[in-house]
Amino acid sequence: MKQDMIVVIDLGSTENTVIARMVRELGVYSEIHPHDITPEGLKALENVKGIILNGGENRVVDGVAVDVMPELYDCGYPVIAIDHPTAKCDTNLDTLPDAEFLKKFVFDTCKAEANWNMKNFIEDQVEIIRRQVGDKKVLLALSGGVDSSVVAALLL
Secondary structure (H helix, E strand, O other): OOOOEEEEEEEEOOOHHHHHHHHHHOOOEEEEEEOOOOHHHHHHOOOEEEEEEEEOOOOEEOOEEOOOOHHHHHOOOOEEEEOOOOOOOOEEEOOOOOHHHHHHHHHHHOOOOOOOOHHHHHHHHHHHHHHHHOOOOOOOOOOOOHHHHHHHHHHO
16 A cells, blocks of 8 residues: 655754654654755655655755755645745744644645555565565675664565
């Protein structure tokens, strides 16, 4: 089952994971992507329903404010901005959205469905791995950390 997705674009916030978790708690999958994602990269993601631009205190790098490519606004997805100077968004917020505001954006504006949960996500990831690997073998270097341990579990 392919889940609807809200993309959180990192524009220097320390709160990206908070926003992504808030969306997931609504039952909608979310992914965090860097500010330099291209329109082609965004369109290559499956089932994107909306975009959250998440600015913050780390938005200025070497004296220059990082921003998204202007073409992202023309991809056809609803966009909200948190702590960001752009007029092309549906809404600009100065602070993290409350749960009710985020819920309205995700379901009313983006028309996303609450079709994500961890069980479905795991099943989808296992299916993706099976399609990529086929009947071949996988060599996995297991460090004992969380990431490689999870991959090992998914490969079983």
